Each structure stands twice: as structure tokens, then as C-alpha cells.
Amino acid sequence: MQDYDVLIIGSGLAACTLALSLPEHLRILMITKKTFGDSSSAMAQGGIAAAFSNEDSFADHIRDTLVAGAGLCDEAAVRYVVEHGPDAIKWLIWQGVPFDRENNGYHLTREGGHSQRRIFHVADATGAGVQETLMARLRAAPNVEFKERHIAIDLITGRKLGLDDKRVYGAYVLDADADQVETIAAGHTVLATGGAGKVFLYTSNPDTATGDGVAMAWRAGCRVANLEFVQFHPTCLYHPQAKSFLITEAMRGEGAVLRLPDGTRFMPEHDERAELAPRDIVARAIDFEMKKRGLDCVYLDITHQPAKFIVGHFPNIYARCKELGIDITREWIPVAPAAHYTCGGVLVDENSRTDLENLYAIGETTCTGLHGANRLASNSLLECLVYGRAAAADIVRGTPAEAPVLPDWDESRVTDADEQIVITHNWHELRSFMWDYVGIVRTNKRLERAVHRIRLLRQEIHEYYSNFRVSNDLIELRNLVETAGLMVRCAQARHESRGLHASRDYPELLPEARNTVLEPE
Template sequence: MVLNFDVLIIGSGLAGQSAALRLADHCSVALISKRKLEDSASGWAQGGIAAVLDNRDSIEAHIQDTFVAGAWLNDEKATRFVVENGRSAIEWLIEQGVPFTKDESGYHLTREGGHSARRVIHVADATGAAVQQTLTEKVRKHPKIRVFEDHIAVDLITGKKLGTDENRCFGAYVLNSVSGDVLTIGAANTLLATGGAGKVYLFTTNPDTSTGDGIAMAWRAGCRVANMEFIQFHPTCLYHPNAKSFLISEAVRGEGGLLKLPDGTRFMPEHDEREELAPRDIVARAIDFEMKKRGLDCVYLDISHKGEAFIREHFPNIHARCLELGIDITREPIPVVPAAHYTCGGIVCDLDGHTDVAGLYVAGEASCTGLHGANRLASNSLLECLVFSEAAVKDMLAQKPAPLPALPDWDDSRVTDADEEVVISHNWDELRRFMWDYVGIVRTTKRLKRAEHRVRLLKREINEFYANFRVSHDLIELRNLVLTAELIIRCAMLRKESRGLHYSPDYPDMAAKPRNTTLKPRRQKR
């Protein structure tokens, strides 16, 4: 079945939904969501959105903080572009009806690790959920946005796939995860808003949908990727057997939360002069160091000294969730561990969100815009989603739509039903475990070589499985995940220094000149 639209958006987080709403008054839009519209990493964001909204703050200060956190690998033009467009991005969300938290002076701004000022606008401690809910209601009601829930993109349709030399994207093949049918969706322009790849690791704060789909599809389509070694590990994920991927917001430390050992002793002052307000990579490494040194399962984050009224007002959702698990954060500390949180690298794009393939754009965590450098500054991610999705929309609308060629239906005539699905689950588990052990917070050359060997064996096995059996939701995710893992390992092996989120005892010093780690796919003969 072939369906044609003006724009195909793959991914239903903040980048995807904001782009859809901006486009829908001008053209027809297809919006692909792997699960429901609400199920994205954007909806899980607790802290807020960083933007210069206070007269005591400045654009230059926000840029400087971003560069310091990013270990000076940030692209200056991209960083300035995002920061300078911060206020207008927030104003657009306010126009959409997002109920940001207010105080006596207007909107309440909090401060998070790495920021020199209060500049994080938020909705209590559930900003992402509030933003997502507001936009989702509008998306569902818009007559020119067709939503495909429980659908997952299999691969992009490019000139190469059609047997021509044209370096252009014409849409994608998309699996209906419920019926098993594969749709052919044609579009003059396609936006990848698929999020990151946190599920490549055993422990992550990401939802199950974060499997590197857009990065893998873009790589197969011929796009460069860069800086994939910079995986941000959030320092404080709730450590509890019944709490899956529950994040304890950066804002808890921003509002005075203290990190402690089991005996109540603080340890951050020994690791960094900024103590609990140091950037995430430093805090995550400090926790990892203390846990390994002392044989701990976790450390503790204590905000109880701020009092019950303060905690209930500022962190109602964290308080409620912890209470469900028997932890009263008004009286006792929160057990926490680091977990894979954000993919700072991704698909290389310009300031219009355009990739190396004509008609293919990217926005959000799947991209490498140059904003984050070697480490993302807290709460810059949702801002990047908004600014680059708007830039991509403007560029699409300024282009003359390319005519679509005849697109063939998905061909599954030469494959059969899988005989043993256990292969998928086993490989998924093996991949996530060795990535956690060998390509985690601290990496050595020896560990990376082990991971490289393992990932190549897995990749061959999975690709053979893909070639012989009908596609399924789990198989598509695993295929994308193993490729994304390989890209992470390759980038990590190329970086002969320690910078930002990439730390290697074999190369403990930072190089004098910051350089991106860019990978380019080989051109395959037709």
C-alpha cells in the first residue's frame, strides 16, 4: 500500500510534534509514532527548558556555560543560533498553552548543574510530560496531520534503493506493529525526529523506544554521523528493583540536594569545586568512582533538609513516585545510580536541520548539530528540539517540492516467518550487557576492542536473520541498535584523548585542539 504526503515525520516527541504543528497549516503531514503519541523521551524530561528569560542573565553567559559543559567541542554558530532563538521557542510553547510554573515575579526559573544563572523554565518537575500533553492534544485534532501510532519505520526510501544515483530521500517503509503490514509512505521531505539510543545500554533513563532508529536509517541512507562516543550518563537514576528507568531530576541538585555515601558523608567536594552543581559527566564519574572504590550498589541523594513543604511544591512527581516505593524523600535520602541518558552525537546536519541526503532532515536527539559538543548542558535538549524543528520546517516550506517517482511496495516474497524469536531476545540482552561493561562511563582500549569484536559478530548474525525472515518490531529495533552500538564503538576507538563524556585511562589528558569524530558511510555500488 502506497500513501503520499508532503512531509513525513518519523518520531512523535517534541521535535516531531512541534514540526507537525508548524507544517500542518501549509501542507499534508504524516506523523509516525512507534507506540502512542505520548510515549517519547521528551515526555520523560523532568527538569525543564533552558533559555535566557531573565534580565540578570545573558545570551553570552548561556553560550559560555554550554561551551564549558561541552568541553569546547561545541560548534559556535550552532550554539549561538540555538541560544539566541531560546526566548522565541519558549514563547511559542506558551502560545500553545503549556502551563509553565509561575511565582510572584512571573515564570519560575530554576538552576541546574553547569548553569551560571537561573534560566530553566519548567512545569513543576514534569516539564516534558506537560509539554507533550499540550502538543499531543493539538496534533490529534488537526485535520491535516495523519497520525500513525504503533508504527515503526523499517528503512528510508532513497534513490539508491530505487536503483538510481539520485542522492535523495523519497519517504520510508513503515511497519504496522499490530497487523504486520508494511506501508510505503512517500514524501517530498522527511524529518527524522526519532530520539537517541539509550537502550543500547543495560541501565538507562530512556523509554523503550530509544533504539537509535533514525541514526541507523540515516547511516544506511548515506549520511555522516559524528561524536557518537559522547553518551551522557545521568548521575541520578533511582536505584530500586521496582523502578524502571525513573530519573531523579537535575533540579534536585540545583535546588540544594546533596550526594552522600551510605554513612552520610558527602563526596562531591573531593571531586570538583562546583560540588553537586558540576556538569553531569563529572558527577557521573564521581559516583562511578565511589561505587567501584567502596563496592557500593548505589549512593544517596539527600534533599530532606529543604523541608516537606518545599519538596512537595518543587518535586511533587518525584516525591509521589518515591513514596509509592516506600521512600519518603522529605525524611530520607534517595538511592541513586548513573544510567545512560542522552546521545550527544548523531546525524550530521546544518543549521536548517538538513542532512547529507536531499529531502532528509533531522531534529532533536538523533542529530549532531554541534550544540552539545562533548557533553550536553542540562535542559538544552528540549530547546534544541524546538529551534531545529522550526528551522527544518522553514527550509522545507522554502523549497520547491521534488516530484515523487513511482515507489514500489515492500517486497517480502523471499522471506519466511521467523522460526525462533529467542535469537532476537538473546542478542538484545547480550548487546546491552557488553555495551554497559565495555563502553560505559570509563573506557579502555582493551574493553573497546572486545566490544568491537562482539558487535561485529552480532551484526552479522542479526543481518542474516533480517535477510531471511519477515520483519517484526523487535527485529527492526535490534538491527538499528546493533548498528548504532557499532558507530558508538568506532567513534570511541578513534578518540585518543579524554574529553567531556568520553573518558579513557589510556588517554587521560585532553588534546590541545578539539576535533569532531566524524564517520562517513562507504558508497556502495549498485
């Protein structure tokens, strides 16, 4: 049994912020499924929203967030995050993050749903710029240990140990290289596992986004909420060689427009804010036009801007598109919607605490109340910062779980799997029907079909999990099907169309906005 003060499961911005905010006398272990560069945070292009300029205000940022959230945001949570935004940005600057500068200040861009320019960015690769800076700091920290290619299987709870408490004592973790399960005890355990975009066939997320935190927390006895609200980013690059490559919303903030293949601009017909409408509206508009006209994609046009401006502001997008034979200074960019962000997740309070003692959750795996029914662009990285720092402060104030001797992982009744085709087939089947039945627009019949298929898959996966040794793919598939089931249950419970949840059977908005909260059995 390995023993640490804090176990952090994940390696994105929320995880790094937490680790750097904890005092050096605490022994910290960070684990990640692949390498420390594989996270949605590292892939983030746009930036981090904060009311920083003299033209901006907390009130404006709060209002924009509430409007995007379609009446479902927790206003106290919104105010808490927004008011801590400038300090979070200052903390990043102090860490050395090289935000783009302009004249004597910082260059702030604007994205859909924002009434002001308030997006701090590092060119068009903000996530990479922030992550690289923070990881360099962490690698120099004497109290932080890193383990790559380690995937958490399940949390170790008092209930599993036969104790009469609601406490988490650590986790069982698979070392993929050694192919063995480690028992890790921790005074505090933190889920920072990211979202669940890989539930869907088309996503902008990395392969690691398999809903692990949501599934583990649910199995351990935590409530989850609002998982029906999955944000589909309107503009993912449509190209057979461009897996998961996003075209940042900041490009529309700098004047790019959406066009049909014949050049017709269509967004003004769908919303008076046109290309700068919130993401759910833009994604549904693109989906509508594609289905109406039988299109594989639409096009994003920024060619009216000078080439120097485009290359200077969007160097990574320019370079990637050029590799694929698209010169964005002269040609339109083919784009289509893709699953991008999970707005719901594990319920947490202002200090990132879950329903179980000594278990915290931060980042995209959570439901804080900030995003409501639709996340405002660039609020997600801000949420990671604010709640990561809040969790660190609460851990310092709290009392760690004193772990008993934890039992080793029991493999006495399982064997090596004779074939992997079951996992591969079920993985593809799940993601395909989730895209078809639980995508941008939903119906009762589609959701019922998804429920039926999830039930069958869950039975197959449970049988496989019970009889064979665990592997990385099996753990992820088990978590994916668990999270998919929770998403569908949430979607079935919402009898209205609000924010990211669009239902043909319930097209109207109910007069009262209510969260969808699922209680574990």
C-alpha cells in the first residue's frame, strides 16, 4: 500500500492549480492515464475569461454567464467564480504564463456570448501555454510525485471496507506499463479527470475524456447533476486527417463568418447575434442547415482580415490547416459541430467538496452551478483555477482521512481476456448510438432506444469486467457506459428544451428552471 497526503487523479489545469496551491509539507501524488500533456486543458485554444479591463465589470461578466446558462446557473456560484477571476489571472501571470500583450497591457479578445473583450490568451494555444508553464513549476516541486500511464479503477470507500462512514480513503489504480493494480491510500483524494466527450462518435476532446470521474464518484455514492447538458462546439475542423482539431471561437470574435457552400451567410437568420451567439445556438443552426441541405459541413470565412493579422492571431490553426492543404488567409475552413464540453457532473460545493468526506472534484468532471444549461466560452479554464485553489485551501483546513490498512486488489477469480473484440465493438457501438440518439437534438423515442442499448452493453461489460483482468480500455469502456447511462437518465427527466438540451417532444421552456439531480441507489 502506498500512502500520500493528497492523491490527484488527473493532470489538466484544475489538477495543476490544486497541486501548486498546496503547501510543500504535503506529499502529493498526481496520476494521469497517458502523459501529462494529454488533457482537454492542454488543447484549449481560446483563453480564460476575466473582468479585468476598465471597460468591463463583474456585473457584465455575471450577466453574460447567466444569459448563456439559460436560467439554470447558480447565481452565487457565478458571482463567486467571476469575482475571483482577476486574482486567478494574476496568479497565472505570477507563475509565468506568457499571455499575449498589446501596448502596455494584455491583448483581450472576445468570444460568443461575451459583451466585452475579456479573454486572456496565449495566441490560439492558451491551454498549451498555461499547462507547459504550470507543469514546469510542478516538476521542480520536491513534494509532488508524478505517475504517467496510471488509470484509476475505483475509489476506496468506507462502505467498501465495511466501515460505517461516508469517507474516501484512496483508490485502486492500474499501472498500464507494469500491468498491475496498485493500492493508493490518501488523506484527501481529488477527481480532476475532465469531461466525457468520448461518449460521442465525434468530439473535440482527447481520447482520455471518458467520464472517469463521474462514473467513479457515482459508484462510490455521490450525486451527479445536469449531465443532459453537453456542449457541442460549432466549429470543429472537418477533414479526414484532422481528428479532434478545434477552430477556436475567438476566430468568430475577430470577425469570421459562417457560410454555406454557395457562399450564403446563414447565422443572421437564426439569431440577431449571428456568429457571436452562444455556442448552443450556433451549433444547432449549423446542424439544422447541414441536415436540411444534406451537407457534410459548412464553412468559416476569415479571409476578409489581412493575412498578417490571421497568421499573427491564429498561428497554430493557420499551420495545421496549411498542413492539410487549406490556406485560411485565402480559403474558407470546412467545419462541423462536435461534442466539446460536459456542463454537468459530480455535485460539489463552493470548496469543491463532494457528498463523501475527503473526496473533492474539480474541473469539467463537476457540476458547480457556474455553467447552468450552457457554458459561456472561456469560463471553463477560469472554473478550473478558482475551484482548484478553493479545494487546496479547504484541504489545508480539513482533517485528512486516516486510512486503515487497505486490502490489495483481488484478482484471484479472474483470468486474462481471450480476445479484445468485445471491448472494441462495444466502444464503437456506444459512441455511435449516443451520437445518433443523444446528440444535438433529441426525442423521447431516440432516448428510449439509447436506454435499451445501454442496458445490454452494461450487462456485457459487467460480465467481462467480472471474469477478466482489467485493462485500460476495459476501465474506460466501463466508465463510458456508466456516464452515458447517467446522461440519458438526465435527458429523459427534463421535459423542456433549455440551453444545450433540445427536445422535439418538449420544445417549450418551462417557467421554472430546475436542476436534474440523480441520487445514487
